[in-house]
Amino acid sequence: MKLIFTQGASITTRLVVAALMSISLMVLDHRYNHLESLRSALSVLLYPVQYLASLPLLLSESASDAIISRNELEEQRENLHQENLQLRARLQKFEALEAENMRLRGLLDSSFKVGDRVLIAEIIAVEQDPFRQQVLINKGKNSGIFEGQPVLDANAVVGQVTHITPFNASVLLITDAAHALPIQVNRNGLRTIALGTGLINRLELPHLPNNADIQVGDLLITSGLGGGFPSGYPVAEVIEVRREPGQPFASVIAQTTAHLDRIREVLLVWTLDPDSAIESQQQRASADDQEETAESEEAP
Numbered sequence: 001m002k003l004i005f006t007q008g009a010s011i012t013t014r015l016v017v018a019a020l021m022s023i024s025l026m027v028l029d030h031r032y033n034h035l036e037s038l039r040s041a042l043s044v045l046l047y048p049v050q051y052l053a054s055l056p057l058l059l060s061e062s063a064s065d066a067i068i069s070r071n072e073l074e075e076q077r078e079n080l081h082q083e084n085l086q087l088r089a090r091l092q093k094f095e096a097l098e099a100e101n102m103r104l105r106g107l108l109d110s111s112f113k114v115g116d117r118v119l120i121a122e123i124i125a126v127e128q129d130p131f132r133q134q135v136l137i138n139k140g141k142n143s144g145i146f147e148g149q150p151v152l153d154a155n156a157v158v159g160q161v162t163h164i165t166p167f168n169a170s171v172l173l174i175t176d177a178a179h180a181l182p183i184q185v186n187r188n189g190l191r192t193i194a195l196g197t198g199l200i201n202r203l204e205l206p207h208l209p210n211n212a213d214i215q216v217g218d219l220l221i222t223s224g225l226g227g228g229f230p231s232g233y234p235v236a237e238v239i240e241v242r243r244e245p246g247q248p249f250a251s252v253i254a255q256t257t258a259h260l261d262r263i264r265e266v267l268l269v270w271t272l273d274p275d276s277a278i279e280s281q282q283q284r285a286s287a288d289d290q291e292e293t294a295e296s297e298e299a300p
Helices: 011-032 036-114 274-298
Strands: 117-126 134-137 150-152 157-164 169-173 180-185 191-196 202-209 219-222 234-242 249-256 265-270
Touching (some): 202 234
Antiparallel strands (some): 134 169, 157 169, 180 191, 180 219, 202 249, 219 234, 234 249
16 A cells, blocks of 8 residues: 555656756757657658548548639630630631732732733622623722723733723623633744633634644733733633644634632733823824825825
């Protein structure tokens, strides 16, 4: 019974001893690292307890991150989808602008080559009648357009103006069945007439003898005869020459150099001011009348 009620050291003594032991252990650990192995062993033993204690927090954070990440991903996906649509629309616009820029540069380069006064016009409508090769342009009388005016694209002759309103004009293409164009072979100067066939890229050269010097690949240019078109403009290239025995004329087919089926802009060409042209025609007619009068007076 005496041992049961025996009292040990006081609490103050125990506190002092514990404090001294703690200080001693900290000094030993700081200076000599003697407790590093013990700390490592204890951390290994305590890791499962720490993991289990923090597991609910980790699970809640993971679930929250997953929900937030899904919502953010959905939102980002929707934003990227809309941005992609906008960029694709802009890309299409840029491609259209680039193609238009290339066409305009081609037209301007062509205008420098022909060396005449020119005006760029845009095609706004195409004749729906399958038997008519005609287009409508967005320039008219207010822009100085006149009937019979030559129309080109970046490559060659397209047609000529046939009808004018104040704000637009009709252009008859050279492939129309009612159109005839005086041309000549660039290689040797052989002159003939190119008739439209009604097909968008075909011309026919009738009334050429079988022995005419024309062959596949010859470039046809305007001859300037008739006063409708100035001379020297490309028209077409010969793609077929058929000479049948017993027939007086050869069958010659040419393909237009101008891309009549896909042009968007055209060049209206002034080689001579229409008023000046009318005046020059009147002067020539007056000169011819004077010559006839003089000849009639000289006649006995």
